Amino acid sequence: xxxxxxxxxxxxxxxxxxxxxxxxxxxxxxxxxxxxxxxxxxxxxxxxxxxxxxxxxxxxxxxxxxxxxxxxxxxxxxxxxxxxxxxxxxxxxxxxxxxxxxxxxxxxxxxxxxx
Ligand SMILES: [Zn+2]
Numbered sequence: 001x002x003x004x005x006x007x008x009x010x011x012x013x014x015x016x017x018x019x020x021x022x023x024x025x026x027x028x029x030x031x032x033x034x035x036x037x038x039x040x041x042x043x044x045x046x047x048x049x050x051x052x053x054x055x056x057x058x059x060x061x062x063x064x065x066x067x068x069x070x071x072x073x074x075x076x077x078x079x080x081x082x083x084x085x086x087x088x089x090x091x092x093x094x095x096x097x098x099x100x101x102x103x104x105x106x107x108x109x110x111x112x113x114x115x
Pocket of ligand 1: 093
């Protein structure tokens with residue numbers, strides 16, 4: 001499960017940002033953005049957080065996960081379609097002259113610290 005190493009890195013990133021900001025206290029809330037095409041499962045991320053955060057400043061934090069959508073733009077029929085899976089053809093006209101936008105990122109959006 002590669003979500004474990006992703007979450008491990010995220011927890012380190014959060015601790016580093018909090019240290020750099022000179023803030024004391026626990027993390028109340030963490031917001032993540034995960035792309036639909038990133039291959040990362042939101043439930044596995046939550047599970048990994050439960051597992052790995054117990055001895056950290058994130059132990060009692062709420063994890064909010066936003067799933068960002070991907071869009072298929074077709075250069076032939078000019079349609080834009082929201083997609084959940086990676087495509088090789090336009091769902092409208094079956095052209096392969098398409099571009100896929102978004103859906104691959106994994107971002108730490110915000111950190112709320114409990115005072
Ligand atoms: Zn098309």
